[in-house]
Amino acid sequence: MKLELIGLNHTIFSAEIRGRAAINPDHLSDVVNRILENENVEGVVVLSTCNRVELYLSPKLHSSEAELRSLFADVCHLTREESFEPYIMRDAEVTQHLLRVASGLDSQFLGEVQILTQVKQAYHTALQLACTNSILNRLFLQAIECGKLVRTRTGISQGAVSVAYAAVDLAERVFGKLTDRKVLLVGAGETIQLASKYIAESGATSWRVSNRTPERAQLLADALGGEVAAWPVREEDLAWADLIVSATNSPDVVISAESVKHALAHRREPVLFLDLAVPRDVDPALQSADDIYVYCVDDFREMVEANLKLREREAVRAAKLVDREVEEFVTWYRENRIAPTIQQLQLVLEAIRTTEVENNAHRFTPEDREQMEKFSRAMMKKVTSLIVANLKRASLDKNDLSVARAVTMAFAREDQTSVKEVLEKLDHELSH
Amino acid sequence: MNLIVYLLLPALLVLVYSGLLAMWLQLAGRPDQQLERRAVRAGWAALALYAIWMALVSLQQRQVPVLTVGQLLAFLGLLIWADQTYVQHRIRQRLLVVLPLITVILLLLAAVVVGIHPNTHPKAMSGPWSAFHITLSLAGVAMLLGSGVFGAGAMILHRQITHRAFGPLFGALPPLGDMNRLRSFALYVGWWMITISLASSIVYMIIANAGAPIFFAHLHVMFGLWLVISVLTLSEKRNWLGQYRQARMSVVLSALILLMVMASVVQMFLGGRA
Numbered sequence: 001m002k003l004e005l006i007g008l009n010h011t012i013f014s015a016e017i018r019g020r021a022a023i024n025p026d027h028l029s030d031v032v033n034r035i036l037e038n039e040n041v042e043g044v045v046v047l048s049t050c051n052r053v054e055l056y057l058s059p060k061l062h063s064s065e066a067e068l069r070s071l072f073a074d075v076c077h078l079t080r081e082e083s084f085e086p087y088i089m090r091d092a093e094v095t096q097h098l099l100r101v102a103s104g105l106d107s108q109f110l111g112e113v114q115i116l117t118q119v120k121q122a123y124h125t126a127l128q129l130a131c132t133n134s135i136l137n138r139l140f141l142q143a144i145e146c147g148k149l150v151r152t153r154t155g156i157s158q159g160a161v162s163v164a165y166a167a168v169d170l171a172e173r174v175f176g177k178l179t180d181r182k183v184l185l186v187g188a189g190e191t192i193q194l195a196s197k198y199i200a201e202s203g204a205t206s207w208r209v210s211n212r213t214p215e216r217a218q219l220l221a222d223a224l225g226g227e228v229a230a231w232p233v234r235e236e237d238l239a240w241a242d243l244i245v246s247a248t249n250s251p252d253v254v255i256s257a258e259s260v261k262h263a264l265a266h267r268r269e270p271v272l273f274l275d276l277a278v279p280r281d282v283d284p285a286l287q288s289a290d291d292i293y294v295y296c297v298d299d300f301r302e303m304v305e306a307n308l309k310l311r312e313r314e315a316v317r318a319a320k321l322v323d324r325e326v327e328e329f330v331t332w333y334r335e336n337r338i339a340p341t342i343q344q345l346q347l348v349l350e351a352i353r354t355t356e357v358e359n360n361a362h363r364f365t366p367e368d369r370e371q372m373e374k375f376s377r378a379m380m381k382k383v384t385s386l387i388v389a390n391l392k393r394a395s396l397d398k399n400d401l402s403v404a405r406a407v408t409m410a411f412a413r414e415d416q417t418s419v420k421e422v423l424e425k426l427d428h429e430l431s432h
Numbered sequence: 433m434n435l436i437v438y439l440l441l442p443a444l445l446v447l448v449y450s451g452l453l454a455m456w457l458q459l460a461g462r463p464d465q466q467l468e469r470r471a472v473r474a475g476w477a478a479l480a481l482y483a484i485w486m487a488l489v490s491l492q493q494r495q496v497p498v499l500t501v502g503q504l505l506a507f508l509g510l511l512i513w514a515d516q517t518y519v520q521h522r523i524r525q526r527l528l529v530v531l532p533l534i535t536v537i538l539l540l541l542a543a544v545v546v547g548i549h550p551n552t553h554p555k556a557m558s559g560p561w562s563a564f565h566i567t568l569s570l571a572g573v574a575m576l577l578g579s580g581v582f583g584a585g586a587m588i589l590h591r592q593i594t595h596r597a598f599g600p601l602f603g604a605l606p607p608l609g610d611m612n613r614l615r616s617f618a619l620y621v622g623w624w625m626i627t628i629s630l631a632s633s634i635v636y637m638i639i640a641n642a643g644a645p646i647f648f649a650h651l652h653v654m655f656g657l658w659l660v661i662s663v664l665t666l667s668e669k670r671n672w673l674g675q676y677r678q679a680r681m682s683v684v685l686s687a688l689i690l691l692m693v694m695a696s697v698v699q700m701f702l703g704g705r706a
Binding site for chain 1: 462463464465466467589593594596598599600602603606607608609610613671672673674675676677
């Protein structure tokens with residue numbers, strides 16, 4: 001197999017170096033052209049995200065490690081010291097790696113979904129730049145399929161793995177869709193803004209914002225299409241809301257258990273408190289009851305850890321699926337290596353058959369000629385099948401290309417120039 | 433033909449539904465969207481098979497399948513599974529499906545054990561009125577049992593949320609809000625069905641039998657049951673208890689309803705008929 005990979009990711013470089021190494025989409029075409037200037041390289045796909053930069057190469061012959069490092073350092077602006085860090089993989093290892101990447105098994109957050117979109121994007125860009133070959137095409141299509149398969153067949157991407165997402169996930173577990181839910185935001189800082197963004201994405205449209213600084217509350221309320229509520233939080237606003245999200249910098253409790261008790265005395269609908277502040281905004285004396293749910297940051301951390309554990313368990317199943325897909329790719333590749341030999345064999349045998357039938361046609365009646373045609377076709381088919389079966393056995397099961405070479409030589413005709421090309425390719429593989 | 437309709441087909445259905453249960457139990461343990469899609473499709477196929485069997489029984493005896501206790505149990509199983517299949521179509525619920533599936537299998541097994549073949553055709557059980565009354569009652573009971581299932585699901589998820597238990601169960605159940613909405617919907621529809629069924633039986637008694645009671649002993653049980661359901665439905669409508677307590681009441685009352693219906697059906701068929 002002729003595949004090479006050189007790359008870096010979050011495990012070996014800091015965000016700062018990764019940021020410098022990332023390939024700007026505007027410069028991608030130049031980078032690809034520079035790589036393809038090397039005649040040994042038949043195809044390239046560049047995967048550049050915030051967590052990884054990887055070059056997938058399909059060379060005629062394997063390059064040396066030094067050549068690859070020099071090329072990568074040049075493309076990614078790495079210093080000489082840094083250029084020794086990136087990982088290099090070859091052949092089946094490359095397949096395994098890409099399939100794991102697309103499946104989210106190699107991500108910073110196990111089971112991350114975005115990476116599959118990024119792999120797809122990298123491949124489509126490569127197609128637009130016409131810098132792929134049949135091996136890279138098949139490899140990336142298989143990786144994309146594998147990524148989808150892993151996400152549908154396992155729970156690798158299930159459950160939130162960040163505190164803000166976990167908070168919204170919990171709100172959705174309690175209410176279902178948040179479309180008709182009334183949301184009271186207490187505070188207007190970064191945490192509240194992030195949480196409100198996720199809640200808005202989940203469909204909430206009815207908002208009130210209560211903040212110590214009314215101007216900031218107004219800004220956030222305007223952005224969400226809601227209204228400003230009074231500060232400190234009134235019982236009336238607590239009674240109005242289904243979902244209360246709080247994240248202020250206040251050292252004291254902002255929502256007391258007493259005020260909640262008064263506010264919710266006649267309420268029968270569920271209400272959820274998401275306290276994202278440290279120290280807590282919601283009085284710790286307020287406990288979850290029949291239709292009241294109170295969650296703080298520590299609970300969400302627990303939730304994230306539980307989700308990560310679940311994902312780790314699912315990763316074992318995902319890895320098995322990836323291994324199966326890698327095996328499929330390797331089989332395809334091995335079959336692909338002997339495809340030109342088979343094509344050559346079929347061409348030659350068919351040419352011999354046609355010539356012999358034509359030369360002897362005058363000896364037979366039209367009815368007999370038809371029979372002869374059928375008979376000769378059947379015979380050639382059997383001969384071809386036998387040779388192809390043995391070829392595949394040698395190539396697929398024993399990874400032995402010498403039989404393919406012998407068959408190509410045995411059925412070569414002097415007037416065929418394509419044989420030379422086929423032999424050259426086989427020799428490359430054999431030398432490898 | 434009798435052997436096929438009254439023994440082989442129900443036995444086949446028990447096998448089919450057991451297979452379906454195995455699929456959902458596997459899914460309850462681990463998520464697999466592909467297998468889930470297959471299980472949902474298999475659920476529709478199982479429903480179609482069940483409906484065909486019930487239609488064959490009806491054709492064979494020229495009467496809807498309400499002639500024996502076994503037939504009633506089997507019919508109830510069909511209605512429960514029809515409800516469940518519809519709900520499955522509306523919301524994703526990897527775990528909740530297990531409960532109705534077990535109920536359906538138990539009902540089918542009970543039907544086979546009690547006997548599905550009608551040795552006699554009770555005169556009072558034939559005719560369109562009887563079919564309408566019993567079918568509607570059973571559909572109402574199926575809805576109320578469904579309400580109990582959603583109540584149980586809501587209680588389980590409530591416990592998971594309040595105890596911060598974020599295991600597989602937490603992710604496998606549908607959202608609390610959805611379960612409460614479905615519970616409430618099933619309760620309303622069930623109440624309407626039971627109410628119409630009961631009202632129609634009273635009208636029938638007055639018109640067709642000149643006021644003479646047909647199943648008096650059975651009727652007062654049904655009327656008592658209707659009162660209980662009505663109180664629960666009113667409480668749901670007015671939201672007197674809050675969602676969690678209402679869910680708890682749904683579970684308790686569904687169990688009670690099932691017991692009362694079973695008792696009244698058994699009483700009716702084992703000599704309690706007035």
